[in-house]
Amino acid sequence: MLDAPLLKVRQLEAFYGDFQALYGLDLELKTGQVVAIVGANGAGKSTLLNSIAGLMATRPEAIELAGERIGGKAPYQIVAQGIALVPEGRRLFPSLSVEENLVIGGHMKRPGPWKLARIYELFPTLAERRHHPATALSGGQQQMVAIGRALMSNPRVLLCDELSLGLAPIVVRDIYAHLRAIIADGVAAIIVEQDIQQALKIAGHLYCMLEGRIVLHGAARSLTRESIAAAYFGV
Ligand SMILES: Nc1ncnc2c1ncn2[C@@H]1O[C@H](COP(=O)(O)OP(=O)(O)O)[C@@H](O)[C@H]1O
Numbered sequence: 001m002l003d004a005p006l007l008k009v010r011q012l013e014a015f016y017g018d019f020q021a022l023y024g025l026d027l028e029l030k031t032g033q034v035v036a037i038v039g040a041n042g043a044g045k046s047t048l049l050n051s052i053a054g055l056m057a058t059r060p061e062a063i064e065l066a067g068e069r070i071g072g073k074a075p076y077q078i079v080a081q082g083i084a085l086v087p088e089g090r091r092l093f094p095s096l097s098v099e100e101n102l103v104i105g106g107h108m109k110r111p112g113p114w115k116l117a118r119i120y121e122l123f124p125t126l127a128e129r130r131h132h133p134a135t136a137l138s139g140g141q142q143q144m145v146a147i148g149r150a151l152m153s154n155p156r157v158l159l160c161d162e163l164s165l166g167l168a169p170i171v172v173r174d175i176y177a178h179l180r181a182i183i184a185d186g187v188a189a190i191i192v193e194q195d196i197q198q199a200l201k202i203a204g205h206l207y208c209m210l211e212g213r214i215v216l217h218g219a220a221r222s223l224t225r226e227s228i229a230a231a232y233f234g235v
């Protein structure tokens, strides 16, 4: 089926001990589509991405990739299936160089166009700094390493958690311009953003989360700023 979703999240729940962080979440992502998740701090955005990436306990049927149940699989299995996470706060390996961080992203050896040379072509500034410790780079450059590391696994689905966090507006613009180029290449993406304007600029479809639930979703052009703001703040 041409229009069948690539990634399907159905009635997803997540818990931290006794605390329930996600309630019956439904979400769909089609091939080549970009979906944005917005919501206030603590809404459950990272928990959602981490669940898809295999970092949270999940029922098998809660997450499907191309019709296959992948809920509850280990993170490395999820990467092997073609889902890569750019985690909140980047989580680079501080003792490793830029290049070593990138190479780790490719350890599942999924076939595809993304190799070191292509990452350096996309981010020439990383090529110049390939032997520097990753943590010696600026915040924006570190974000490029985190994106490059995810791309090295040749994902079908890229999960991006707050790419703009802590970065200057001009750096954010640069990161998103690169992301646009990556997406134009055919990878589908779920972008978590606190900045609604940024999210609307890149995504065709928007989901708004509040306290572990999806409270609004729809085509980006069909949603008014007022309705998004109301859902975001729960007013
Ligand atoms: N490791 C954790 N242990 C306990 N509670 C957590 C943990 N991580 C997140 N939470 C809680 O889960 C909820 C959702 O958090 P999170 O997914 O990080 O939200 P967001 O990414 O939207 O800011 C919040 O109430 C947060 O306090």
Ligand SMILES: [Mg+2]
Residues within 6 Å of the ligand: 045, 046, 047, 088, 161, 162
């Ligand atoms: Mg978060």
